[in-house]
Amino acid sequence: MAKIEMPxxxxxxxxxxxxxxxxxxxxxxxxxxxxxxxxxxxxxEYLVDxxxxxxxxxLVGALPxxxxxxxxxxxxxxxxxxxxxxxxxxxxxxxxAGQQTSEPSPxxxxxxxxxxxxxxxxxxxxxxxxxxxxxNWTETIGGK
Amino acid sequence: MADxxxxxxxxxxxxxxxxxxxxxxxxxxxxxxxxxxxxxRSGAPETDEGGVRAWIFRIARNLALNxxxxxxxxxxxxxxxxxxAAPPTQPLQTALREALDRxxxxxxxxxxxREVGGLNYLEISFACQLTADAVxxxxxxxxxxxxxxxxxxxxxxxxxxx
Numbered sequence: 001m002a003k004i005e006m007p008x009x010x011x012x013x014x015x016x017x018x019x020x021x022x023x024x025x026x027x028x029x030x031x032x033x034x035x036x037x038x039x040x041x042x043x044x045e046y047l048v049d050x051x052x053x054x055x056x057x058x059l060v061g062a063l064p065x066x067x068x069x070x071x072x073x074x075x076x077x078x079x080x081x082x083x084x085x086x087x088x089x090x091x092x093x094x095x096x097a098g099q100q101t102s103e104p105s106p107x108x109x110x111x112x113x114x115x116x117x118x119x120x121x122x123x124x125x126x127x128x129x130x131x132x133x134x135x136n137w138t139e140t141i142g143g144k
Numbered sequence: 145m146a147d148x149x150x151x152x153x154x155x156x157x158x159x160x161x162x163x164x165x166x167x168x169x170x171x172x173x174x175x176x177x178x179x180x181x182x183x184x185r186s187g188a189p190e191t192d193e194g195g196v197r198a199w200i201f202r203i204a205r206n207l208a209l210n211x212x213x214x215x216x217x218x219x220x221x222x223x224x225x226x227x228x229a230a231p232p233t234q235p236l237q238t239a240l241r242e243a244l245d246r247x248x249x250x251x252x253x254x255x256x257x258r259e260v261g262g263l264n265y266l267e268i269s270f271a272c273q274l275t276a277d278a279v280x281x282x283x284x285x286x287x288x289x290x291x292x293x294x295x296x297x298x299x300x301x302x303x304x305x306x
Contacts, residue, residue, distance in 0.1 A: 021280075052299040053291070
């Protein structure tokens with residue numbers, strides 16, 4: 001890379017900026033030209049700004065990726081929360097609708113309690129019918 | 145031929161950051177892979193380290209230009225999503241992004257190759273197909289424009305906070 005020389009023309013001021021920029025960029029510069037360039041306060045200020053700009057740019061490229069991932073993660077979380085909320089609302093709506101449209105429930109059934117006493121002994125007969133064979137009793141074969 | 149893995153390790157971050165600023169972070173990931181896919185396919189030229197870096201950035205720049213052109217053809221906005229992602233707590237970063245977008249494409253490429261990619265003037269001249277003097281001139285113009293847009297005071301005030 002050729003060293004930057006200061007041409008003896010109107011672009012001398014512009015060349016001063018180029019020289020300090022070359023210095024900041026690690027390019028070879030003529031030390032005498034650099035010395036003269038740095039005598040100008042505006043050029044020194046430019047050199048400071050070149051460095052400040054470099055520091056600022058350093059984060060620009062890295063920022064979007066992390067921010068994008070963060071934003072995507074946020075949207076992912078929002079998506080899950082939205083889905084859960086939708087399900088919850090559906091369930092609640094269904095429950096409320098079911099409550100409002102269902103028929104009135106029937107009156108509770110009357111409970112009838114039947115108490116069965118311990119009746120191991122047959123009740124006493126109230127009427128006795130005597131059965132006499134050939135009169136009011138016919139014996140058949142097989143008990144029919 | 146240089147080992148593709150070594151080239152990837154050495155240059156992936158610079159290429160990604162450079163592409164990030166042009167096409168946005170999401171597409172930059174894919175394009176970075178594409179860059180090194182092409183590097184692997186075609187093989188690095190027989191040159192020094194700087195020449196290889198310039199060659200890789202030339203591939204990256206061409207891919208980025210194609211990507212931007214295709215996106216515009218489809219009516220998509222490139223990198224706008226990344227602007228929206230800028231947190232309000234970093235006004236300088238937001239302003240810098242907007243200022244970079246106001247530069248001409250070539251001035252911005254030259255500036256980003258220098259400041260993000262770390263290329264020297266000769267490497268940038270190869271990557272952007274310019275003379276070294278043109279690189280110097282465009283770089284200076286980009287810096288002056290960024291200074292004017294951002295304000296030197298704001299730059300200096302925030303530079304220590306980065």
